[in-house]
Amino acid sequence: MEFITLFITILFVSCIQIAIPFLVKRTVVFGVTIPYEQAKHVKVIHYKKLYAILTTVIALASSIGFIIWNQVTPMDETMLVLTGTLIPFVILLTGLTLYFYFHYKMTKLKKSKRWFEKIKQVRYADLAVRSQDEMLASYVHFIPSIITVTIIVLSVNLYDQLPGQIPVHWGPDGVADAFSEKSWLSVLNLPIVLIILQSMFFGTNLFTKKSGIKINPGNVTSSKMRQLRLRKYSSWFLFITNIAMTMLFSILQLNLLYENLFSESLLIFLPFGFLVFTLVGALALAIKVGRVDSDLEGKLITDEPSKVEGVDDDNYWKGGLFYFNRKDPSIFVEKRFGIGWTLNFANPIGYFVMIVPIILILILSFSI
Amino acid sequence: MIIIDAESDIPIYVQLRTQIMESIVRGDLSTGDTLPSVRGLAGDLGINMHTVNKSYHELESKGIIEIVPKKGAVITANKDKKISKKRLDALSKELRPLVVEGLINGMNKEEIHELITGVISEVREE
Numbered sequence: 415m416e417f418i419t420l421f422i423t424i425l426f427v428s429c430i431q432i433a434i435p436f437l438v439k440r441t442v443v444f445g446v447t448i449p450y451e452q453a454k455h456v457k458v459i460h461y462k463k464l465y466a467i468l469t470t471v472i473a474l475a476s477s478i479g480f481i482i483w484n485q486v487t488p489m490d491e492t493m494l495v496l497t498g499t500l501i502p503f504v505i506l507l508t509g510l511t512l513y514f515y516f517h518y519k520m521t522k523l524k525k526s527k528r529w530f531e532k533i534k535q536v537r538y539a540d541l542a543v544r545s546q547d548e549m550l551a552s553y554v555h556f557i558p559s560i561i562t563v564t565i566i567v568l569s570v571n572l573y574d575q576l577p578g579q580i581p582v583h584w585g586p587d588g589v590a591d592a593f594s595e596k597s598w599l600s601v602l603n604l605p606i607v608l609i610i611l612q613s614m615f616f617g618t619n620l621f622t623k624k625s626g627i628k629i630n631p632g633n634v635t636s637s638k639m640r641q642l643r644l645r646k647y648s649s650w651f652l653f654i655t656n657i658a659m660t661m662l663f664s665i666l667q668l669n670l671l672y673e674n675l676f677s678e679s680l681l682i683f684l685p686f687g688f689l690v691f692t693l694v695g696a697l698a699l700a701i702k703v704g705r706v707d708s709d710l711e712g713k714l715i716t717d718e719p720s721k722v723e724g725v726d727d728d729n730y731w732k733g734g735l736f737y738f739n740r741k742d743p744s745i746f747v748e749k750r751f752g753i754g755w756t757l758n759f760a761n762p763i764g765y766f767v768m769i770v771p772i773i774l775i776l777i778l779s780f781s782i
Numbered sequence: 783m784i785i786i787d788a789e790s791d792i793p794i795y796v797q798l799r800t801q802i803m804e805s806i807v808r809g810d811l812s813t814g815d816t817l818p819s820v821r822g823l824a825g826d827l828g829i830n831m832h833t834v835n836k837s838y839h840e841l842e843s844k845g846i847i848e849i850v851p852k853k854g855a856v857i858t859a860n861k862d863k864k865i866s867k868k869r870l871d872a873l874s875k876e877l878r879p880l881v882v883e884g885l886i887n888g889m890n891k892e893e894i895h896e897l898i899t900g901v902i903s904e905v906r907e908e
Contacts, residue, residue: 626825744825
């Protein structure tokens, strides 16, 4: 089971990492903005292909190595988990290194070609676009909180009957492998973490909704559709993840309260199911969003080369990865290399939404 | 649809104000519609919230929108209603220096009429 879990994760990380340049907006290549008509430029295509080939080689080598190593000399559990978790990071790091190399190459190419010299760069907004926005309402993230509150009440009522040792950490097989002295904090740890996460999801949805809908005047139809899809499907993904997480945490907490309530096979399968479920969700999101306004969309209408393009915000994107724009009140903006959202690091609200919950959870896990 | 040229000599808040009014003339927006929130529109355009705020307040003082707490900026301008005497006087005052400038530059009455007709069809996209 552990081997399969790790292998699926490696496979998933590899596929996404290799595909990123073809899933992101075609007007932003390795974090560098180019005019719409240049998306099929020979050099641009060449860099993307080279990136994909190199990443594939590394990903294949490490996955095959992982399988063979496990076949020849079966690793013990700790070793297996350690290498299995390390490999995705190796692949991510390879992708990142190659990204920076091609980011540098693209910056040089853009400078030498002077692509934007004859094009007027403007800012574009559609005043009616919000009527087409299909993001879920933010409060839906507090619906699963009813379960969380129920579980807290239940735990408080059963506190006196619980044993002196409380499980606080579970291995990938769903079996508790670390225990703590019984206290209010250790008994209520799981539901409290759950409620913090649910609030974080609420905040993420709320502030994504309030963020700008960026449309490129160089190709209005595609770029608008991509933004709307990203908003809609990422908010669905967030909600489905919330429900799955609530189920996982609730079952673990119920198992803590009532011993032998669930069969061992369910507890083993649970985290695995959760992982597969979220990976499938993430994949669906990547495909739904990634096939619009990217290389996968295919058609590139350049019959009348547009005289206007969006303002390239490259100077606000540090290294093409980190967005830092004091003027823009958006808290979340679409990632330039990857599918999903990234923070506007110039906006303190963003830090509050993302970092405070993580700090709270860390404090909580260190205090028990 | 709003297009802002940051390199233009015309300030951004003026461009924004004019284009919102043009959207109403074109029929993209009509009486009773709500404009995006200040934060939302500033986010769409990647510009400062103060700039959008300034445009909205100017539109409000011209009687084109009304800023209703909780609901946002609602369009109150009505193309079918007759212009008030007060607004007409104000417009006349604002137009005066432009007409005078045209006359100084050798335009005659017909040419000025033509200029205005041209602007009208351009805005209406006729």
